[in-house]
Structure formats: C-alpha cells, structure tokens
Amino acid sequence: MRAFRFRLERVLTWRENELSLAEAKAEQLSNSLIATERALSLALASRTDVQAKVTRDPTLTGAELRALEMARVWAVREEKRLTSRVLELQRSIVEHQRHLAEARRAVKLVERLKERQHGKWRAEADHEVEELAGESAIAQWRRLHD
Numbered sequence: 001m002r003a004f005r006f007r008l009e010r011v012l013t014w015r016e017n018e019l020s021l022a023e024a025k026a027e028q029l030s031n032s033l034i035a036t037e038r039a040l041s042l043a044l045a046s047r048t049d050v051q052a053k054v055t056r057d058p059t060l061t062g063a064e065l066r067a068l069e070m071a072r073v074w075a076v077r078e079e080k081r082l083t084s085r086v087l088e089l090q091r092s093i094v095e096h097q098r099h100l101a102e103a104r105r106a107v108k109l110v111e112r113l114k115e116r117q118h119g120k121w122r123a124e125a126d127h128e129v130e131e132l133a134g135e136s137a138i139a140q141w142r143r144l145h146d
Contacts, residue, residue, distance in 0.1 A: 001125050001128055001129070004117075004118055004121045004122075006114045006117060006118070008110060008113065008114070009114075011110055012107070012110045012111065012114060015103070015106045015107045015110050016107055018103050018106070018107075019100075019103040019104060019106075019107050022096070022099055022100045022103045023100065025096060026093070026096055026097070026100050029089060029092055029093050029096055030093065032089055033086065033089040033090065033093065036082055036085050036086050036089060037086060039078075039082055040079060040082035040083060040086060043075050043078040043079045043082055044075075044079060046071065046075045046078075047072055047075035047076060047079065050068050050071045050072040050075060051072065053068060054068055
C-alpha cells in the first residue's frame with residue numbers, strides 16, 4: 001500500500017504563507033492605528049492644555065502668549081494630520097480585511113481538497129486491505145480443505 005501524498009502540498013504551503021503574511025500585515029495596521037489614535041489623543045490634550053493656560057493666567061506676557069499660540073497652532077495642525085492618518089489607516093484596514101478573508105478562503109479551499117483526497121485514498125487503502133484479507137482467508141481455507 002502506497003503512502004498518502006497530496007500533490008498540491010506546495011500550493012497549500014504557499015497559501016498558508018500568504019495567509020500568515022496577511023495576518024502579520026493586519027496586526028501591523030492595527031498597531032499603527034492604535035499608535036496614531038494615541039498620538040491624536042495627546043495632541044488634543046496638548047491643545048486643551050494650552051487653551052486652559054491662556055484662560056487661567058491673565059498675567060501672561062506677550063512672548064508667553066506667542067509661544068502658547070504657536071503650541072496651539074502646532075497642536076491643531078497635528079490633530080488634522082493625525083485625523084487624516086487615522087481615516088487612511090481605517091480604510092486600509094477595511095481593504096486589508098477583504099484580502100485577509102480571501103487568503104483564509106483560499107487556504108480552506110486547498111485544505112478541503114486535501115481532506116477529500118485523503119478520504120478517497122483512505123477508502124482505497126481500506127478496500128485494498130479488505131481484498132488482501134479476503135484472499136488470505138480464501139488461501140488459508142483452501143490449504144485446510146485440500
């Protein structure tokens with residue numbers, strides 16, 4: 001009896017590697033989104049702090065007000081940039097989720113094909129064993145009765 005050999009094993013390995021890469025990319029995108037959202041939160045807090053300092057301290061000098069205004073302008077620009085980046089990452093994640101689902105589907109398709117072929121091989125092997133057992137039983141019966 002020959003051993004089971006799946007002819008598309010290299011295809012399955014390739015698909016599994018493709019899935020693994022897609023999962024790593026999804027994790028990287030997710031981590032980037034988390035980091036960007038954290039940075040956006042910090043920029044918002046910075047702008048809020050600057051505005052609070054201006055309203056709390058009426059004795060600020062012109063130079064201090066100018067520095068606080070520059071910090072506020074930077075925080076607003078940073079918020080816009082980070083908000084844009086968050087939206088871009090969210091779109092990338094949605095697009096990549098489709099790619100990831102397709103990669104999973106491709107792996108499952110080849111795995112099902114492998115299972116089906118293994119089941120067919122198993123049935124043939126079982127049939128072979130049954131035939132051999134039957135022939136052996138007949139040969140043994142003939143030896144006893146001849």
